[in-house]
Amino acid sequence: MNNGSTNILEIENLTTTLRIPGGKVSVVEGISFNVKAGEKLVIVGESGSGKSMTINSILQMVPDSLIDSYKGIIKIDGENILEMSKRKFKDIRGKKISLVAQNAMTSLDPSYKIGKQVMEIYRHNHKKASKEEAKKETLILLDKMGIKNPEHVFHSYPHELSGGLRQRVVIAMALTGNPKLIIADEPTSALDPTLQLQILDLLNEINQKFGTSILMITHDFGVVSYFADRVIVMYAGEILEMGTVDEVINYPLHPYTKGLLKCIPDLSWLDKEDKIEKRKLSSISGEVPNLAKKLTGCRFAPRVSDIPEDYHESSPKMHKITDTHWVRCTCYQYYLKDSIAGLEGVK
Numbered sequence: 001m002n003n004g005s006t007n008i009l010e011i012e013n014l015t016t017t018l019r020i021p022g023g024k025v026s027v028v029e030g031i032s033f034n035v036k037a038g039e040k041l042v043i044v045g046e047s048g049s050g051k052s053m054t055i056n057s058i059l060q061m062v063p064d065s066l067i068d069s070y071k072g073i074i075k076i077d078g079e080n081i082l083e084m085s086k087r088k089f090k091d092i093r094g095k096k097i098s099l100v101a102q103n104a105m106t107s108l109d110p111s112y113k114i115g116k117q118v119m120e121i122y123r124h125n126h127k128k129a130s131k132e133e134a135k136k137e138t139l140i141l142l143d144k145m146g147i148k149n150p151e152h153v154f155h156s157y158p159h160e161l162s163g164g165l166r167q168r169v170v171i172a173m174a175l176t177g178n179p180k181l182i183i184a185d186e187p188t189s190a191l192d193p194t195l196q197l198q199i200l201d202l203l204n205e206i207n208q209k210f211g212t213s214i215l216m217i218t219h220d221f222g223v224v225s226y227f228a229d230r231v232i233v234m235y236a237g238e239i240l241e242m243g244t245v246d247e248v249i250n251y252p253l254h255p256y257t258k259g260l261l262k263c264i265p266d267l268s269w270l271d272k273e274d275k276i277e278k279r280k281l282s283s284i285s286g287e288v289p290n291l292a293k294k295l296t297g298c299r300f301a302p303r304v305s306d307i308p309e310d311y312h313e314s315s316p317k318m319h320k321i322t323d324t325h326w327v328r329c330t331c332y333q334y335y336l337k338d339s340i341a342g343l344e345g346v347k
Ligand SMILES: Nc1ncnc2c1ncn2[C@@H]1O[C@H](COP(=O)(O)OP(=O)(O)OP(=O)(O)O)[C@@H](O)[C@H]1O
Pocket: 018, 020, 027, 045, 046, 047, 048, 049, 050, 051, 052, 053, 054, 066, 219, 291
């Protein structure tokens, strides 16, 4: 799974368990993956698949009232945060790893001007910085975020800015400590489509210019194909498929990945004569299982009718297809059964 370059983030066999009324529920179940230096990794999955709980585990943001345990290893730049004091982790947040939240308004305080808020975070990450230095660096950062008039934005309140500008400010805040990894929680889902592309382009530019690794979560395969180097497909707290963007989008193996890809609206009808005929959307039948119930076997099996029972493993494992492409459960082999060369026939 690792091509030899440095891993900024290493997750090994992570299981996150919550306390719920009447018991416990594991919302992330034995997941393992790495984010390499300079890499853009995107986790995709339906609502309830465990994307947020994965990043909340990495950021240690699951509320104390909810968390029962984190088991496994979460290494940030070589250090296991699950064996670290809260104080040390607080020091790492911002400097090695930082969050760009889904909705900029949750990261910004409506009662303070933008400049004051960015400067405050800057001074948290650079304890010795004077006010003057913090102001200078804040203006430079706002400028680097493609903000045309940094002075004006510096003196504005959040509500005076457009959604796109607010998201640029939030990205600037995440960069104040020059982190090695940015975790982006659906950073474009609150924006309209044209702004979505601008924010993805900005994150791409940050990745290229500063070499910052980016771990993003989304439910949108459009975002995956536009932005990702590698993709993880999550379902019911597990990883079902993982590979380069080319492998997962052009050669999907797991029936869930295939199902998600079929859900992408086909807009080719826009250029066709028979417009009405072409306006068909797909969906995956059934729903994500209730994790509070004991789940055995392939978690996706109840939602696929075309794959016979004996293709599913009783304890599904991750199977290596290439050095980068992995898929859970042998059910993917059903799609290859007619291929003479088996897996060789996939590519
Ligand atoms: N506060 C909570 N109490 C109990 N269970 C929760 C809580 N928050 C999330 N869960 C459960 O954890 C599982 C994973 O949810 P999670 O929010 O990580 O999914 P997600 O893929 O991020 O979905 P979304 O895109 O809707 O945010 C789901 O089964 C969900 O019901």
